[in-house]
Amino acid sequence: xxxxxxxxxxxxxxxxxxxxxxxxxxxxxxxxxxxxxxxxxxxxxxxxxxxxxxxxxxxxxxxxxxxxxxxxxxxxxxxxxxxxxxxxxxxxxxxxxxxxxxxxxxxxxxxxxxxxxxxxxxxxxxxxxxxxxxxxxxxxxxxxxxxxxxxxxxxxxxxxxxxxxxxxxxxxxxxxxxxxxxxxxxxxxxxxxxxxxxxxxxxxxxxxxxxxxxxxxxxxxxxxxxxxxxxxxxxxxxxxxxxxxxxxxxxxxxxxxxxxxxxxxxxxxxxxxxxxxxxxxxxxxxxxxxxxxxxxxxxxxxxxxxxxxxxxxxxxxxxxxxxxxxxxxxxxxxxxxxxxxxxxxxxxxxxxxxxxxxxxxxxxxxxxxxxxxxxxxxxx
Amino acid sequence: xxxxxxxxxxxxxxxxxxxxxxxxxxxxxxxxxxxxxxxxxxxxxxxxxxxxxxxxxxxxxxxxxxxxxxxxxxxxxxxxxxxxxxxxxxxxxxxxxxxxxxxxxxxxxxxxxxxxxxxxxxxxxxxxxxxxxxxxxxxxxxxxxxxxxxxxxxxxxxxxxxxxxxxxxxxxxxxxxxxxxxxxxxxxxxxxxxxxxxxxxxxxxxxxxxxxxxxxxxxxxxxxxxxxxxxxxxxxxxxxxxxxxxxxxxxxx
Numbered sequence: 001x002x003x004x005x006x007x008x009x010x011x012x013x014x015x016x017x018x019x020x021x022x023x024x025x026x027x028x029x030x031x032x033x034x035x036x037x038x039x040x041x042x043x044x045x046x047x048x049x050x051x052x053x054x055x056x057x058x059x060x061x062x063x064x065x066x067x068x069x070x071x072x073x074x075x076x077x078x079x080x081x082x083x084x085x086x087x088x089x090x091x092x093x094x095x096x097x098x099x100x101x102x103x104x105x106x107x108x109x110x111x112x113x114x115x116x117x118x119x120x121x122x123x124x125x126x127x128x129x130x131x132x133x134x135x136x137x138x139x140x141x142x143x144x145x146x147x148x149x150x151x152x153x154x155x156x157x158x159x160x161x162x163x164x165x166x167x168x169x170x171x172x173x174x175x176x177x178x179x180x181x182x183x184x185x186x187x188x189x190x191x192x193x194x195x196x197x198x199x200x201x202x203x204x205x206x207x208x209x210x211x212x213x214x215x216x217x218x219x220x221x222x223x224x225x226x227x228x229x230x231x232x233x234x235x236x237x238x239x240x241x242x243x244x245x246x247x248x249x250x251x252x253x254x255x256x257x258x259x260x261x262x263x264x265x266x267x268x269x270x271x272x273x274x275x276x277x278x279x280x281x282x283x284x285x286x287x288x289x290x291x292x293x294x295x296x297x298x299x300x301x302x303x304x305x306x307x308x309x310x311x312x313x314x315x316x317x318x319x320x321x322x323x324x325x326x327x328x329x330x331x332x333x334x335x336x337x338x339x340x341x342x343x344x345x346x347x348x349x350x351x352x353x354x355x356x357x358x359x360x361x362x363x364x365x366x367x368x369x370x371x372x373x374x375x376x377x378x379x380x
Numbered sequence: 381x382x383x384x385x386x387x388x389x390x391x392x393x394x395x396x397x398x399x400x401x402x403x404x405x406x407x408x409x410x411x412x413x414x415x416x417x418x419x420x421x422x423x424x425x426x427x428x429x430x431x432x433x434x435x436x437x438x439x440x441x442x443x444x445x446x447x448x449x450x451x452x453x454x455x456x457x458x459x460x461x462x463x464x465x466x467x468x469x470x471x472x473x474x475x476x477x478x479x480x481x482x483x484x485x486x487x488x489x490x491x492x493x494x495x496x497x498x499x500x501x502x503x504x505x506x507x508x509x510x511x512x513x514x515x516x517x518x519x520x521x522x523x524x525x526x527x528x529x530x531x532x533x534x535x536x537x538x539x540x541x542x543x544x545x546x547x548x549x550x551x552x553x554x555x556x557x558x559x560x561x562x563x564x565x566x567x568x569x570x571x572x573x574x575x576x577x578x579x580x581x582x583x584x585x586x587x588x589x590x591x592x593x594x595x596x597x598x599x600x601x602x603x604x605x606x607x608x609x610x611x612x613x614x615x616x617x618x619x620x621x622x623x624x625x626x627x628x629x630x631x632x633x
Contacts, residue, residue, distance in 0.1 A: 284469035288535075291429050292542060293459030293486025301494050302482045306474045 051351030055359050056177040060168040068121065068162040072096045073151040078158035088139075090118075090161050097147035110139040110165060117164050118143060123154040130161075177353040180341060181360045187255050188337035189364065192323035195259045199266035200316050206231075206267075207274030208300065213286075214278060232275070235268035240326045241333055248334030258335025262323050273315050274308075281307040314376040321372040328361050381406055382428070382546065382577065387437035389423050389601075397423040399601040400437075405579060405594075410572045412592035412609070413581040416621055420601040421581040425548045428579070429461050430454060441546070459486025462539030464568075466551040468531040472524035476515070476534050479523050480506040483541030509537035513567060529560040536567050547571065549580035558584070565591050585617065 067088050070081030075096035083089045086109070093104040110116055114135055120128040128150065133141040151159040174182075208214050210228040215221045243265055247257035285303035294302065331339020338357055345354040382405040389398040397420045405411050413421045426432040428439055430446060439446045446457055462483075470479045484502055485493055492498075510516040513533035518526055523534060532552060539547055549568060553561035561584070569591055572578045582588055588595060589609050597605035597612075597620045604620060605612070612620075 282472070284465065284467050285471045287431055288463065288465060288469035288538070289482055289485060291431055291458055291461070291463040291548075292483050292538070293455040293457075294482070295455060295485075295490060298485045298490060298493055301496075302474075302478070302485065303471055306471045306478075310473075 048351060052355035052358055054352060055355035056175050056352040057356060058172040058178070059175040060172060061170050062166040063169045065165050065167070066162050067165060068160045070158050071147075071151070071161045072153050072158035073147045073149075074098045074153075077153035078156055081158075081160070088163075088165060090163055092145075092161065099147055099149040099152060102144055102146045105143045105145050105161065107133070107135065107141045107143075107163060108139070110135045110141065110163070111167060112137050112139045114166070116141065118145075119162050119164070120151060121160040121162050122150060123152075123157045123159055127162075175356075177345075177350075177356045180353075181338065181356045184338040184341040184357070185360050185364055188327050188331065188339070189324055191255050191259050191262065191327045191335075191337050192320055195262035195266055195327075196316060196320045196323050198259075198263045199270055199319070200312075202263075203267045203271035203274055204312065207271050207278055208304075210271060210275035211278035213281070213283060214300065214304070228271075229275070232268045232271045235264060236272065238265070240265045240330055244330035244335045245333050253334040253336065253340065255336030258327055258330050258337060261330055261335060262327055265326075266319055266323060270315060270319055274312060277308050277311040277315070278304060310379050313379045317372045317375050317379075321368040324368050325365050328365075381440075381442060382579075383438075383440040384424075384428070385438045385440070387424070387427060387439065388435050389420075389427060389432065390435045397601050398427070398434075398598075401598070401601070401603045402437075403596055403603065403606060405577055407577055408572070408575055410569065410578045410580070410591055410593045412588050412595050413579065413598065414583075414585075414588060414595060414612075414620060415581075415598035419598040421598055422550050423601075424598065425463075425550050425579065425581065428548060429458050429463065431463075455486055459542055460545045462542045462544035462547040464532070464535050464539055464547065464549040464552045466554050468528075468535045468555075470523040470531055470534055470538075472522070474523055475520055476510065476523055476526065477503070477506050477519040479534055480509055480519075480537045480541055483509075483538035486542065506537070506541060509540040510534075512540065513537050528556050529563065532556060532560075532564050533567070536564070540571075544576055546577045546579070549578065551581050551583065553587070554583055561587060562590075585612065588612065 067090060068081075069083050069090045069092065070079065071092060072078040072080060073096065075098065077096075080095035083091055088109045088111075089107070091106040091108060093106070094101075097103055105118065107116065107118075112135055116133050116135060118130045118133060120130055122128060128148075130145055131143045133143050135141045145161075153159070206228050209224050210232060212225060215225045215228075240261060244258060244261035247261045248254075251257045251260070281304060285307070286299055289299045289303045327335060327337055328339045328342070331337040331341070332343045334340065338361060342354055342357040342361075345351070345357060384404070385402050387398050387401045388396075390396050401420075401424065413424060415421050423432055427434045428441075428446070430449075434447055437447070441457060441461075444453075444457065446454070449457055471482070481498055481502060484498075484505070488498070488502060507516055507519060510519050513536050515526070515530050515533050515537075518530060518534075523531060526534065532555075535552075547568065552568070553564050556564065565580075565587060568578050568580065580591075582591075589612075592609040595605065595607060595609050595612060596603055597616075599620060605616060
């Protein structure tokens with residue numbers, strides 16, 4: 001072959017580079033890359049990240065008590081309330097007021113530096129939030145209130161000013177979110193465990209049919225071999241997400257759909273891996289046992305199984321690990337478990353709770369990763 | 381009595397491994413097959429128990445046509461024919477005793493054997509077989525923990541479990557240190573003296589002289605010599621192995 005002239009070579013390289021640049025530029029525009037926006041919308045992202053970083057983990061049980069004082073509007077329509085002289089108490093600057101009049105409310109000996117909700121208990125029994133205040137270090141606050149016409153005394157019953165005090169009792173307790181996340185996480189882990197187990201039970205025998213060194217003998221054998229091999233390949237073409245969407249549509253949202261989707265996907269994946277393990281065994285022992293007069297099943301049991309068990313176990317554990325990870329995602333499209341919980345919290349703008357779920361996923365995935373690596377190291 | 385008639389094997393890729401080979405092996409003989417690597421020795425041995433299907437020709441074992449046997453009949457025939465391999469062909473991860481018991485698979489209840497249940501009698505038989513080849517103390521070790529010579533003895537113990545009438549040994553000492561060759565072949569000789577027919581492929585001419593009662597030689601799939609071991613002199617040797625061949629004596633190593 002003759003060497004290309006230098007000019008032609010350079011032109012060709014230049015054209016090639018130009019083409020690559022054009023293609024990359026096109027993909028840049030097609031995907032709507034907007035770098036300034038990344039900075040402009042930083043506060044939005046920061047809010048989310050802050051919420052995720054402060055997951056809802058623990059709550060303190062609180063005891064709620066209500067302090068109140070009768071406050072007739074207008075004056076004289078009902079007896080005035082008499083505040084106690086010690087303990088948490090509400091002290092209005094006037095004992096009663098005309099509708100529309102403003103007055104100052106003082107609170108004393110409330111829990112220090114805490115939030116207090118001041119509200120009206122209307123004569124008809126309904127409540128009307130007045131103001132939310134923060135007490136100082138001594139447990140006191142002042143607020144300006146207006147006596148609104150709705151407070152007018154009815155049937156000799158006056159309105160009442162109330163403040164709610166919440167006092168923590170007992171120690172820290174797992175929050176509702178933490179308990180929900182723990183429950184859903186277990187559902188997810190068991191989803192992965194169940195689907196891996198079922199998939200193993202189905203994939204292990206099938207993998208022998210899809211192993212050329214075991215099955216591919218004669219016409220029938222070849223037929224079975226190609227059939228089982230194509231079965232694995234066809235299912236493998238479907239992504240777990242697609243599979244989960246189909247099953248969620250079919251069976252409704254929930255772990256059952258998730259387990260089925262994971263099982264089908266795992267059968268294909270494990271079946272293919274298993275059959276490759278079976279194909280890579282040392283054929284010597286097979287030959288030896290055939291020569292002894294052992295039948296096909298005996299040969300598999302004594303010559304094949306001992307050779308494949310460590311690899312099989314390793315792949316099974318690896319898939320459990322993978323399935324925990326996938327099931328968090330397929331939960332998102334309706335497969336139940338932690339993924340479903342996460343999608344609900346995010347859609348409901350409960351980012352702290354979503355943060356709890358995210359942390360749980362990170363921890364469990366990391367743990368499974370570590371465990372599966374440890375176990376596999378030991379088995380092989 | 382084993383009778384091989386006009387045996388031909390052509391592999392699917394067109395290689396002619398055996399071409400019209402005929403010979404007879406009377407009971408109690410120690411027949412050694414010699415020839416270069418690729419001359420068809422392994423193919424010949426594997427055609428006898430049909431690990432490889434012959435293309436043409438007939439093989440009779442005590443007047444039963446092996447080449448026409450149904451799968452069930454073939455298993456019946458195979459269990460009387462022990463086989464020993466160059467690479468030992470043990471299940472490396474299994475225990476020695478499991479490897480030896482596996483030699484008995486053609487005799488025991490297939491369903492129990494699939495569950496891994498072996499009658500006490502068979503376990504005793506396996507330990508006795510290991511005792512005979514001198515490694516009873518290794519029975520519960522993993523096969524791959526043993527040295528090459530010990531592994532080949534496990535291979536012999538496995539063949540012993542079959543109570544064989546015929547033993548096919550495919551270069552049983554070629555993967556071993558030459559000094560171990562005699563220790564392995566002596567077991568075969570011992571069995572031969574008890575009346576078991578042995579067909580064995582070998583490389584070293586002095587081993588042929590020492591153990592064979594009769595010799596056949598293959599060259600490119602064709603039988604080029606059949607006779608007494610003493611008849612193989614330097615001249616014959618050159619004919620079989622080609623002009624460049626140099627005889628190596630195991631004893632000199």
